[in-house]
Amino acid sequence: MEGERISYHDSVRRVYDRIKEDGMNNIWDRYEAQGMGGNPDQRCPFCMGGVRCDLCSNGPCRADAVKDKRGVCGITGDGMAMRMMLLRNVLGASTYHYHTEQTIKTLRATANDETPFKITEDSKLKTFAGRLGVSTSDTIKKTALALCDFVQADFNRKADEPSHIVAALAPEERKEVWRKHDIFPGGIYGEMMRATSSCLTNVDGYYVSLALKAMRMSIAMAYQSQIVNEFCQDILFGLPRPHQMRVDLGVLDPDYVNVLPNGHEPFLGFAMVQLVRKSDWQEKARAAGAKGLRVIANIETGQEMIQRWEMDDVFYGFTGNWIMQEAVLASGCVDLFACDMNCSMPIDPTYAEKYKVKLVPVSDLVAFEGISDRINYEPSKAEDQAAELLQIAIDNFKERRASVKPVTGLPMNEATVGFSSESIVEALGGSLEPLLKAIKDGTIRGVIGLISCTTLRNTGQDVHSVRMAKELINRNLLVLSMGCGNGAMQVAGLCQPEASELAGDSLKGLCQTLGVPPVLSYGTCTDTGRVADLLASVSNALGDVPIPDLPVAAVAPEYMEQKATIDAVFALAFGLYTYVNPVPTVTGGPNLVKLLTEDCKEVTGGQLDAETDPVIAADNILASIESKRKKLGI
Numbered sequence: 001m002e003g004e005r006i007s008y009h010d011s012v013r014r015v016y017d018r019i020k021e022d023g024m025n026n027i028w029d030r031y032e033a034q035g036m037g038g039n040p041d042q043r044c045p046f047c048m049g050g051v052r053c054d055l056c057s058n059g060p061c062r063a064d065a066v067k068d069k070r071g072v073c074g075i076t077g078d079g080m081a082m083r084m085m086l087l088r089n090v091l092g093a094s095t096y097h098y099h100t101e102q103t104i105k106t107l108r109a110t111a112n113d114e115t116p117f118k119i120t121e122d123s124k125l126k127t128f129a130g131r132l133g134v135s136t137s138d139t140i141k142k143t144a145l146a147l148c149d150f151v152q153a154d155f156n157r158k159a160d161e162p163s164h165i166v167a168a169l170a171p172e173e174r175k176e177v178w179r180k181h182d183i184f185p186g187g188i189y190g191e192m193m194r195a196t197s198s199c200l201t202n203v204d205g206y207y208v209s210l211a212l213k214a215m216r217m218s219i220a221m222a223y224q225s226q227i228v229n230e231f232c233q234d235i236l237f238g239l240p241r242p243h244q245m246r247v248d249l250g251v252l253d254p255d256y257v258n259v260l261p262n263g264h265e266p267f268l269g270f271a272m273v274q275l276v277r278k279s280d281w282q283e284k285a286r287a288a289g290a291k292g293l294r295v296i297a298n299i300e301t302g303q304e305m306i307q308r309w310e311m312d313d314v315f316y317g318f319t320g321n322w323i324m325q326e327a328v329l330a331s332g333c334v335d336l337f338a339c340d341m342n343c344s345m346p347i348d349p350t351y352a353e354k355y356k357v358k359l360v361p362v363s364d365l366v367a368f369e370g371i372s373d374r375i376n377y378e379p380s381k382a383e384d385q386a387a388e389l390l391q392i393a394i395d396n397f398k399e400r401r402a403s404v405k406p407v408t409g410l411p412m413n414e415a416t417v418g419f420s421s422e423s424i425v426e427a428l429g430g431s432l433e434p435l436l437k438a439i440k441d442g443t444i445r446g447v448i449g450l451i452s453c454t455t456l457r458n459t460g461q462d463v464h465s466v467r468m469a470k471e472l473i474n475r476n477l478l479v480l481s482m483g484c485g486n487g488a489m490q491v492a493g494l495c496q497p498e499a500s501e502l503a504g505d506s507l508k509g510l511c512q513t514l515g516v517p518p519v520l521s522y523g524t525c526t527d528t529g530r531v532a533d534l535l536a537s538v539s540n541a542l543g544d545v546p547i548p549d550l551p552v553a554a555v556a557p558e559y560m561e562q563k564a565t566i567d568a569v570f571a572l573a574f575g576l577y578t579y580v581n582p583v584p585t586v587t588g589g590p591n592l593v594k595l596l597t598e599d600c601k602e603v604t605g606g607q608l609d610a611e612t613d614p615v616i617a618a619d620n621i622l623a624s625i626e627s628k629r630k631k632l633g634i
Contacts, residue, residue: 001028001029001031001032001040001460003460004459004460004463005459005460006028006460006461007323007324007460007461007462007463008460008461008462008463008465008466008488008492009248009320009324009461009462009491009492010411011248011249011250011320011327011410011411011491012249012320012323012324012327012461014407014410015249015324015327015330015331015407015410016028016327018330018407019326019327019330022330022354024326024330024350024351024354025347025350026326026347027323027326027345027347027456028456031456040456041457041458046062046063046588047585048585048587048588049077049081049585049586049587049588049589050077050080050081050084050085050584050585050586050587050588050589051063051064051065051077051080051081051588051589052080053071053075053080053083053084055083055199055200055201056072056073056201058071058072058073059071059072061073061080063075063076063077063080063588064077064588065077065078065588065589065590065591073201073202073205074205075205076205076207076589076591077588077589077590077592078207078589078590078591078592079205079206079207079210079589080205080588080589081207081585081586081587081588081589081592082207082210082211082214082586082589082592083199083204083205083210084585085210085214085565085569085584085585085586086195086198086199086210086211086213086214087196087199088562088565088566089195089214089217089218089562089565089566089569090192090195090196090199090217091562091563092221092561092562092563092564092565092566092567093188093191093192093217093218093220093221093225093566094192095341095342095562095563096221096225096226096229096526096563096566097155097188097189097192097221097224097225098341098365099225099229099264099265099341099342099526100155100224100225100226100228100229100232101155102265102267102341102377103228103229103232103233103236103265104148104151104152104228104232105379106236106267106379106382107119107144107147107148107232107235107236108144108145108148108379109379109380110144110236110379111141111142111144111145111148112141112145113141114379114380115379115380115382115383116271116274116382116383116386117236117237117270117271117382118236119140119141119144119235119236120235120236120237120238121234121235121236121238121239122140124231124234124235124239124422125140125143125144125147125235126143128147128231128232128235129143129146129147129150131168131169132147132150132151132164132165132168132169133150133164133168134146134147134150144235147232150164151165151224151228154187154224155187155188155189155224156187156189156190157186157187157190158186158187158190159185159186159187159190159191159193159194160186160190161186161187161190162184162185162186163184163185163186163187163220163223163224165223165224165227165228166184166185166219166220166223166224169223169227169533169536170219170223170536171536171539171540171544171547172544173539173544173546173547174536174547174574174575177575177604177605178216178219178573178604181212181603181604182212182216183212183215183216183219183573184216184219185216185217185219185220186220187220187224188217188220188221188224188225191216191217191220191221192217194213194217195213195214195216195217198210198213207589207591207592207595208595211592211595211596214566214569215569215570215572215573215604216573217566218566218567218569218570218573219570219573219574221566221570222528222529222532222570222574223529223532225526225529226526226527226528226529226530227529227530227532227533229526229529230523230526230527230529230530231530233266233304233308234308234420237266237270237304237308237309238308238309239308239420239422239423240307240308240417240418240419240420240423240522240523241418241420241423241426242416242417242418242419242423242427242516243310243311243416243417243418244310244311244414244415244416244417245297245306245310245311245317245318245414245415245416245417245490246311246316246317246318246412246413246414247317247318247319247320247412247413247414247415247487247490247491248317248319248320248410248411248412248413248491249319249320249324249327249328249331249407249410249411249412250409250410250411250412250413251296251316251317251318251319251412252296252319252328252331252333252334252406252410253291253294253333254331254332254333254401254406254408255290255291255401256285256290256291256292256293256294257285257288257290257292257293257294257335257393257394257396257397258294258296258333258334258335258336258393259272259276259293259294259295259296259335259336259338259389259390259393260295260296260297260298260319260328260334260336260337260338261295261297261298261301261302261305261338261340261362262298262299262301262302262325262337262338262339262340262343262344263299263300263301263339263340263341263342263343263344263363263366264299264300264301264304264340264341264342264343264524264526265301265304265340265341265363265377266301266304266305267340267377267379267382268338268340268362268377268382268385268386268389269295269297269301269302269304269305269338270305270309271382271383271385271386272295272338272386272389272390273295273305273309273314273315274383274386275383275386275387275390276293276294276295276314276315276390277312277314277315281293281390282314284390284391284394285394285397288394288395288397288398289397289398289401290394290397290401292313292314293314293390293393293394294313294314294315294316295314295315295316296316296317296318296319297315297317297318297319298318298319298320298325298328299319299320299321299322299325299343299484299487300321300322300342300343300483300484300524300525300526301340302318302319302487303318303483303486303487303523303524304523304524304526306318306417306418307417307418307420307521307523307524308418317412318415318487318490320487320488320491321453321454321461321462321484321485321487321488322343322345322453322454322484322560323454323455323456323461323484324461325343325344325345325348326345326347326351329348329351329352329355329357330351330354330355330407331355331406331407331410332355332400332404332405332406332407333406333407334355334357334400335357335358335393335394335396335397335400336357336358336360336389336390336392336393336396337352337357337358337359337360338360338362338375338389339359339360339361339362339363339366339368340362340363340366340377341363341365341366342365342563344361344366344368346368346369348368349368349369349370349371352371355400355404356396356399356400356403356404357396357400358373358392358393358396359371359373360373360374360375360389360392361373361374361375361376362374362375362376362377362385362389363376363377364376373392375388375389413491413493413496414496415489415490415491415493415495415496415521416495416496416497416516416517416521417490417495417521418521419480419520419521419522420522420523420530421530421533421534421537424520424534427514427516432537432538432541433541435538436538436541436542438510439551439634440634441634442476442506442629442634443476443506443507443509443510444476444477444478444506444507444510445475445476445477445551445622445625445626445629446477446478446551446552446553446622446625446628446629447477447478447479447480447551447552448472448477448478448479448480448552448553448554448555448621449480449482449522449528449531449552449553449554449555449571449576450465450468450469450472450479450480450481450482450485450486450489450519450555450556450557451482451483451485451525451527451528451531451554451555451556451564451567451571452465452481452482452483452484452485452488452555452556452557452558452559452564453483453484453485453525453556453558453559453560453561453564454484454485454487454488454558454560455558455559455560455582457558457582458581458582458612459558461488462485462487462488462491462492462558464557464558464581464614465485465488465489465557465558466488466489466492466494467557467614468555468557468581468614468617468618469481469488469489469492469494469519469557470494470502471614471615471617471618472555472618472621473494473499473502473503473504473507473518473519474502474503474504474618475504475618475621475622476503476504476505476506476507477507477621477622477625478507478518478520479494479518479519479520479555480519480520480522480531481494481495481519481520481521481522482522482523482524482525482527482528482531483524483525483527483564484525484558484560485556485557485558486521486522486523486524488558489519489521490521494517494518494519495517495519495520495521496517497511497512497515497516497517499517499518499519500512500517500518502518503518525563525564525567528567528570528571532570532574535547535550535552535574538550538552542632545632546575546605547574547575547576547605548575548576548601548604548605548606548628549605549628549631549632550628551625551626551628551629551632551634552576552577552625553576553577553578553579553621553624553625554567554568554571554576554577554578554579555578555579555621556568556578556579556580556581557579557581557614558581558582559580559581559582565584568580568584568608571606572596572600572604572606572607572608573604573606574604574606575604575605575606576605576606577606577607577609577621577624577625578606578607578608578609579609579610579611579617579620579621580608580609580610581610581611581612581617582610582612583610583612584610596608597609597610607624609621
């Protein structure tokens, strides 16, 4: 691979050259090796269609809808494809919820004065607790504990016990639709058990039933896992508010001790930042021969951190998203890679050995072959654990600096980060009215939630995401970016006010008037729920317009893993036009494809589009939004 087939970003392409020179096993070569007939994107046609199953000993089986070829059990291609999709959804939901449980555990411990953290946003705590019906008349700490008790009780409701969180937060119109189709969920644990049990051989092979179960679980996940998680992290670490952040691989200076928290959970990352801002830790780093000690944000843990805390000389910047982690490690600048839940690759020990990086799992979920070091995060021990990690990094500096030649001169830019529902309202003067006015008068044709991973399928890292974002803003569609796709936008320069030059005339004028970018950095993949809550507010402000009638769309230009699949299913359940790329592995089920791309619109209002051409895809999205504007008479 070469050029943009590697990555949109010059920094990654430059380090890739170093990786190749060093003869390192790497993600680009591994991807290419999976292809068939010299085409890296061509795979087994049954697998590509989602119609291969090995869940029982009669398999592996293949299905072919045209020939009515079924699995040994009799399951059709439609059922086989949806069953595998539902199982991926379970993986995504459980991983999202693991993060949420860690957040609630941290909030509870903080309320009991057992962590180095504090409750930062009293107002957010009271507002959120009040929305859930939790009393706010007691002290802040007791309110926080009551909130923890309430949400955890809801998590553990049986599948046939309706969720109080969903009942409290979801729009009335959506709740009516969900009850009508029996997809109003119970507790997230009950929904995951119900979904998983349904996927056993000879239990549920009906693609429609399986799709509805996926939607039901996705609703539980969005409200109980995502919204609860992000709102409670806001309460602990502060609301995201707009500020500047250094981005790209140039944030890595080899003469500093560089500590990278990696994954999706920000707890030890924040704890380390609090320590490195103290002079004694900087003195320890200088005593080891370094210029100082820095925490560098990385992947989704990094997104959680940079959205909330401002940069300085020690919380220095953000590298990028998950595909580039080999390039991050191969830069020769990293002393510690602290791996919490999600997005640390099995190949990392090879890179850690080659480039003298200390690789330390900090979650009991994460493990590497050949790595025995481990510090499992515990809220009550967070400060001591952070100190231990920083000392490991300092002790590593001399060997790394003496034996590894770093890649220098890599680019570094800045991005405006930290937009949240609250900060958007603050920027608009305390009300959604200016945004609604801009939508009504056509200055903004619609709003896009760009909620994406990054993948090597069909294009290089972030290439399709950046192309799609440029096409969307050129059509005067305001973009809220989340997930690894957010890292793509930040590093590509689309999260700076200057990017308004790439927008259509009316969006450009609005951005320049407000001094904001056309792509607003809105957070991580976990913020999918936050967007749903924002859209509920927009719906309410417009006079309870049904969600499917709003001029909005969900866009995942480069979805990759299992969490992304349940995000897409939730978007459909929520009633959104939902664009995904690459084409999902369901094409071997023609009835399932019709359900997702056509019939779903009559059930929940949602519609799936998997067009691979960015221009056509953006035209389709705009056409959907224009049809909704026409229906609303705006």
